[in-house]
Amino acid sequence: NAGVTQTPKFRVLKTGQSMTLLCAQDMNHEYMYWYRQDPGMGLRLIHYSVGEGTTAKGEVPDGYNVSRLKKQNFLLGLESAAPSQTSVYFCASSLSNRIEAFFGQGTRLTVV
């Protein structure tokens, strides 16, 4: 059972570089989410999707873009990385907003 898989697990970027984080889930969930976690903070929602082809902004969307071309995949893009985007990124999926969300293992991103 893979559940929610994030790729890559770790990455170091230079300021201004771009990259895409991939999230894949094999549970046929409609809802998918991207969060970031900074030291001393809980998780904060970046973007989310309620189904294939849909995306919406969360609490901290600036500097990020997302796409949900296939139901099982949710991509998070950084077009021009900044040091403020150094964080641990979590992807999650759920059947609905009222039940358990399943999380990936996180991606530690460092922007230098």
Added chain:
Amino acid sequence: AQTVTQSQPEMSVQEAETVTLSCTYDTSESDYYLFWYKQPPSRQMILVIRQEAYKQQNATENRFSVNFQKAAKSFSLKISDSQLGDAAMYFCARPFGGGADGLTFGKGTHLIIQP
């Protein structure tokens, strides 16, 4: 923004003892869900327990139970017979509400288990 507040940055408990982690939240909705997640050093987020606001009965999962006070907007987590494997960050969370999806998390409580 609707908030979730965890007022205890760190708690320590002796192995086999009971500990309670506090959480308060604000909301303008009458029907909602509340969650406690555990994050061990492995970084994996694990659901501990879920409470449905319309249910008066407090949720229980083995050694974990909640004290849900809807009028006071309080949602504390009680861990009985604490074990070394319970050492982790614990996060309280609730849905955003207002038509938006996703969860709002508290800042977390670091639970230390003393052997």
